[in-house]
Each structure stands twice: as C-alpha cells, then as structure tokens.
Amino acid sequence: MDEVRHSLGVSLAIAVSMGLLFFVPNFLFPESVMSMFTTDVKVIELGITYSRIVAFTYIFIAITFAYAGASRSIERARMPMYASSIALILNTILSYILIYGVFIFPSLGLKGAAIAILISRFVEMTILISIIYTTKSILVAPIKVLFQFSKALFIKMFRLIIPIVLGDGLWILGTTACLAIYTHMGTDVGAAVHISNTIQNLFLIIFFGIASACGVMVGKSIGERDYDKTFLYPKKNIVLTITLAIISGVILILVSPFIVRLFQPSAIVYDYSIKILIVIGLGLFIRMYNLVIFDGIIKSGGDAIYSLILSSATIWLVGVPLVYIGAFVWKLPIYLVILLAHVEELVQAIITFRRFLSKKWIHNFVK
Structure with missing residues (x-):
C-alpha cells in the first residue's frame, strides 16, 4: 500500500514540476514562446491571450495525470474516466456559452475557448480527487506519507514520467499554435x-x-x-x-x-x-x-x-x-x-x- 502511495508522491512531484516548467514561460513570456514557432504578428497576438489563460491548466493537468495514473495502476480506471467525461461535456457547454456570448455572458471568442478549457481542467482535477477521497481509496494519504519515497523509486519513475509529460506539453503547444493560425484566418x-x-x-x-x-x-x-x-x-x-x-x-x-x-x-x-x-x-x-x-x-x-x-x-x-x-x-x-x-x-x-x-x-x- 505504501509503495503505491509513494509512487503517487513521485508522480505528483515530477508532474507538477514539469507543469510549472511549462506554466512559467507560457504565462510570463508567451510572446517569446510563440515567436519560436511563427513570425506572424497577428498569430502571436492571438496566441499570447490564449497561452496566458491556458498556462494554468498545466498545473491542473499535472495533478490529474498523477492521480489518474495511480488510479489505473490499482485497476480503478473508471475514476479518471468519469472525471474526464464530465470535464469534456463541461468544456463543450462552456465553449458554446463563452465563445458566442450565450445568456448573460459576452462573446469572448478565442479567449472564451481558453477560459472554458481552464475551468473544465480544474473541474476534472477536483472531481477525480473528490472521488478518490470520498471512496476512501488506498491512494488517500497524508502529504508526508506521499513524499516519503526512496531515491531509487524517484529515479526509476523519473525516467518513465518525464518523457510523457514533455511530449504532452509540446503537443499542447502545437495544438495552440494551430488554433491561433485558424483564428487568424478570419472571424x-x-x-x-x-x-x-x-x-x-x-x-x-x-x-x-x-x-x-x-x-x-x-x-x-x-x-x-x-x-x-x-x-x-x-x-x-x-x-x-x-x-x-x-x-x-x-x-x-x-x-x-x-x-x-x-x-x-x-x-x-x-x-x-x-x-x-x-x-x-x-x-x-x-x-x-x-x-x-x-x-x-x-x-x-x-x-x-x-x-x-x-x-x-x-x-x-x-x-x-x-x-x-x-x-x-x-x-x-x-x-x-x-x-x-x-x-x-x-x-x-x-x-x-x-x-x-x-x-x-x-x-x-x-x-
């Protein structure tokens, strides 16, 4: 049981660290990040607004990644599946409301899409952690216990997790660039x-x-x-x-x-x-x-x-x-x-x- 919890602790430590690594440049220096991939001024301007909002999702995704992986390792795949399904539906609804200005909300366009992603990712993380704690899963443990992992376990999991997190982060940046290009093609x-x-x-x-x-x-x-x-x-x-x-x-x-x-x-x-x-x-x-x-x-x-x-x-x-x-x-x-x-x-x-x-x-x- 402690081994599972220690593995979760390692996953959280590595994933959140990598999440911060993507958060900092995308939130503080989005123009520099976008300029690495395109020289089009309008695409960069659109990407800056989107990136600053979406940057926070890297932290939420990191925490969700760790808990979802741990849930699957103990054969509780339904927990992350439920959370991601609800988040996907919520993102669909919020995108419609915020992009086009439904009800009392203003039309925010690309900014609305970013806000919808931010909210849905936060909800996904919250739902997953809530399910884990309300069902009294073996993953529930004090912070001190989670991070009492050995150096050997950390190194082994580091080699496995870092490439996956890096790959997902670069893929998200790529889809952001594509979305900025689409938006620049016209309203x-x-x-x-x-x-x-x-x-x-x-x-x-x-x-x-x-x-x-x-x-x-x-x-x-x-x-x-x-x-x-x-x-x-x-x-x-x-x-x-x-x-x-x-x-x-x-x-x-x-x-x-x-x-x-x-x-x-x-x-x-x-x-x-x-x-x-x-x-x-x-x-x-x-x-x-x-x-x-x-x-x-x-x-x-x-x-x-x-x-x-x-x-x-x-x-x-x-x-x-x-x-x-x-x-x-x-x-x-x-x-x-x-x-x-x-x-x-x-x-x-x-x-x-x-x-x-x-x-x-x-x-x-x-x-």
Missing part, C-alpha cells in the same frame, strides 16, 4: 472551427474510456509477465476502436447540419462548419485509433522516450508546418487546412502501427 473561420470542435468533443467520450481500460489491461498483463495478453488484448481494442470510430464518423456527418443550426451561425460560418465536420468525420477513425494506441497502449507499455519523440515530432514537423503553409502560403479554405492537419494523424498512425507490431513498446520495469 468566420475561427467561429466555424470552435463550433466544429465543440460538436466533435461529444463523440470522443467513449474512446477515452476505451483508451483508459486498455491502459489498465496493458499495465496489468505486463506486471504479470503475460506478454501474449499484452499484445492480443490491445489488438482487439484497436479493431473495436476503428469500427466504432467509423460508425461515429458517419453519424457525425449525418447529424452535423442539425447540430450546427443550434449555434445559429451566419450562412458562411454554417457552410464552413459543415465542411469541417465532414473532414473530421471522415478522419475520425484515424484520430481515435491514435488516441487508443498511443495513450492507451504505447504509453501504458512504458515506451516513454518513443512517445516523447513521436508526439512532439509529428505535431511540430508535420502538423504545424502544413497548417501554416495551407493557411498562409497556399491560402486554402479552412476545411482543406483541417484536412492537411489530418496528415499528421495519418503519419502518426502509420508509425505507431509499425511500433505496435514490433512489440518493442512492451517494457517491464518490475524486476
């Missing part, structure tokens, strides 16, 4: 992108559940040294994920005209939104495959360095450059720019599938 484009993201989030909950459950089974089977199960169970989940994602993509495309109308957009925003959602629906099986195989399988298998290299390389060497070129060089319409963004997902899918088949992602750190 109508920005509105359409936010509507599309809000709608697609409703279709993601089930896949977060699959990834979470798959991660638990992978970790458990590796601990039992049942490597045949470690490979076969995820294989079945990949087939399930792709099948459900294809069905979900078709449903998304079919219902999108009706859901988009609920936002009461202008004719041009409506047209953009429908076309974006068609692209998203067609590529949903690739994105959800990546979600499950990357977050639920490869990371859970302990392939930390590989996950860092892959997640940061694909977003910054493929995703962001293609989005930038499509928007500002080729001057493509937004739905084609979104299509270019999916090239990153395709590249990642091909690479991760080869890695999965090689079984090199399976690492047993328990000796």
